[in-house]
Amino acid sequence: MPALLTAGATWAVLPAASQTRAPPPPAGxxxxxxxxxxxxxxxxxxxPAAREDASNRVAKQTTVAQWGASLFFDPRLSGNGQLACATCHQPARAFQDGLPTAVGRLDGQRNTPSLLDSAQARWLGWGGSHDSLWAASLTPLLTEGEMHQTLRSLGDRMRGTPELADGYQAAFQQALPTDDATLVVDVAKALAAYQATLVxxxxxxxxxxxxxxxxxxxxxxxxxxxxxxxxxxxxxxxxxxxxxxxxxxxxxxxxxxxxxxFVPGGVDAGRYRGLQQLLQSDYNRLGRFNDAGAQDPRAVGTRHVILEPRHFGEFRxxxxxxxxxxxxxxxxxxxxxxxxxxxxxxxxxxxxxxxxxxxxxxxxxxxxxxxxxxxxxxxxxxx
Ligand code: HEC
Ligand code: HEC
Missing domain, CATH: 1.10.760.10 (Cytochrome c-like domain)
Known part of the structure; x- marks a missing residue:
């Protein structure tokens, strides 16, 4: 870091020939x-430089990110048609909601994190239950108390809503996958492509x-x-x-x-529970939805995590x-x-x-x- 050394030298180092002390830093x-x-x-x-995510093949595609942005604000992704990602992750509040804990969440009684810079994160969620931005975007879709869908119900919603189906085809340049899981994971990958632009x-x-x-x-x-x-x-x-x-x-x-x-009715085990969820998930980097497969350098981290008692009560x-x-x-x-x-x-x-x-x-x-x-x-x- 040559620039840094120069910076120090201007006021921290004695000029060689001089007997006087280094010039003091300016007032203030x-x-x-x-x-x-x-x-x-x-x-x-x-x-910072954008962080590569080979597990999401559409991570850097602008048209997909634009479609992902529209999905992020679209309540039709939720079971009751009333909740969007942006309901809790509000752009005007740095993509969180200003509440102590998110309304309606049943599992951990957790505070909604800001989504700014989340593409830089290695683990997502307060307990690290996800190892990619797209997997962290998939879970709310399928969580009771959040978007409250199942793979089947969201797959049906995508296929049965012409605007959503057309949006998928235009963004991904392909017909809708017939397999619900593949389709819903693609929706999550589009949401992730959008969120990766939030710096x-x-x-x-x-x-x-x-x-x-x-x-x-x-x-x-x-x-x-x-x-x-x-x-x-x-x-x-x-x-x-x-x-x-x-x-x-x-x-x-x-x-x-x-x-x-402590939470009403028990404890929030933090990283301990997060690791259990990560390792059990079909959507982690070791699973079939990782677009980089075995070549993904970031899958190594997931392969090597070990559940230990000390993780109990640790948070990100x-x-x-x-x-x-x-x-x-x-x-x-x-x-x-x-x-x-x-x-x-x-x-x-x-x-x-x-x-x-x-x-x-x-x-x-x-x-x-x-x-x-x-x-x-x-x-x-x-x-
Ligand atoms: C009911 C409020 C709510 C809704 C709706 C919601 N979220 Fe969240 N979101 C949360 C909370 C709370 C967490 C923290 C969860 C945890 O730590 O277990 C979170 C965590 C996340 C994270 C992890 C961020 C990080 O830095 O670790 C991502 C990414 C995310 N949400 C994306 C989404 C997307 C995409 C949607 C829409 C499909 C969505 N969320 C819908 C409340 C919500
Ligand atoms: C041992 C690691 C560690 C050290 C050292 C540490 N922090 Fe933290 N910090 C954390 C963790 C973990 C959390 C989240 C804890 C939780 O949610 O239960 C946190 C949360 C915070 C938050 C809240 C951020 C948010 O968005 O909720 C602030 C602010 C903060 N720390 C500032 C500081 C400051 C200032 C210091 C030094 C005096 C410090 N931290 C030292 C680990 C650390």
Whole structure:
């Protein structure tokens, strides 16, 4: 990263011939160390390169994505004709619904995740029950409490609704498959092709990161000091980057951060249940609907997952982009504001955590201004 080294050199390294100290950063810019700068660079660039998904042969076909967009808003895909994907994944709310838990969901009492940047995700769902965007789009179609169809009823709906049948033929350039599962999987793949186009916008953080990379300290100083201090906490003492890593601010894996997982009538087993569902599914990357078959490099991950007791109560590490638009937070929507999340990490109950989480997480005991800084940084990840 030569650009980064140059950026550091402009104000962190002594000019060789001079006895004077390095020029201080301009007012309004913290003196981030080279190590901190490297960590900051690792949260970009944004937007990232599109992630290939060979398991979906139509993933990059524009006409299919356009048809997928119309399906996403079409309540005719649901059993009662009243619910569309967009009912819960609303474009004006970063493709979630603003509710603690989705109305009508019977299984996990889960918060509706934003669909922005979901094409970058390796595992989908709070418990990682899916290994592709199209499989995660198929399940709601067939889930009671969501779109409430069966393969048969949705196959019949597609064939019996001329506009939907014509749309399929125009997009896929072929007649409707006679096999219901093949047809419904294609519908899910079209929905996935559309969702893969949903990329979150650049944010004040991205402008700051890129300004540092260019060595443009004047532009970098436009990023509020409170957000800079929060960023320093995030990558430093807070150890947030251990899990919220990379351009999307997630390592894509699962952890227990001490959120309660009791739900009315039982527990939400999180990753434990998610892995069981993934491995039992006919629609995972090891199954016959993977368009890349055995050649799919991403099938390896699914082949090698092992169900272990520690997965119980682990949930997927969410990305943090557009966070300001996606309240309430956590798998169960139990924290209403960004400040509540900061408070959670500040006062963690360390004894409650699994052995795994314990080593990374510890109560941060932030004072008020540190908590405000961390919240300001988290807000700067939204536009
Ligand atoms: C009743 C509200 C509701 C409807 C309708 C709905 N979803 Fe969802 N969606 C959810 C909830 C809740 C989750 C989280 C599920 C979980 O973690 O088990 C979710 C998860 C997802 C995910 C995984 C996202 C991620 O980042 O892990 C995708 C993809 C998705 N939905 C696509 C769709 C599509 C496509 C449709 C329409 C066919 C749809 N959803 C309909 C509520 C809904
Ligand atoms: C051990 C891994 C780990 C570490 C370290 C970690 N997080 Fe998290 N974070 C998670 C997981 C897992 C969730 C989701 C938990 C759930 O839903 O039960 C989460 C959820 C969140 C959310 C809510 C996002 C949403 O859309 O619901 C925010 C905000 C957040 N973390 C910020 C932070 C901050 C700030 C730090 C540092 C103080 C931090 N995290 C440290 C794993 C981690």
């Amino acid at each position: 810019l913290l003196d981030f160390s080279p190590g901190e700068q490297a960590q900051i660079q690792a949260h970009g660039p944004w937007p 979150s916008p650049r944010t004040p953080f991205d402008d700051f990161r890129d300004a540092l990379a260019r060595g443009d300290t004047a532009a970098a100083a436009n990023y509020p000091l409170t957000a800079q201090r929060g960023l320093r906490l995030f990558i430093g003492e807070g150890r947030c980057t251990v899990c919220h890593a990379g351009p999307r601010f997630t390592n894509g894996e699962f952890a227990d951060i001490g959120m309660p997982f 590490v969410p990305g943090l982009r557009q966070l300001s638009e996606t309240a309430p937070y956590m798998h169960n929507g139990s924290l209403g504001r960004i400040e509540d999340v900061v408070q959670h990490y500040a006062e963690l109950n360390e004894e409650r955590l699994h052995a795994d989480g314990e080593r990374i997480l510890r109560a941060l005991h932030l004072n008020d201004s540190q908590a405000a800084d961390l919240a300001a940084f988290l807000r700067s990840l939204s536009r």
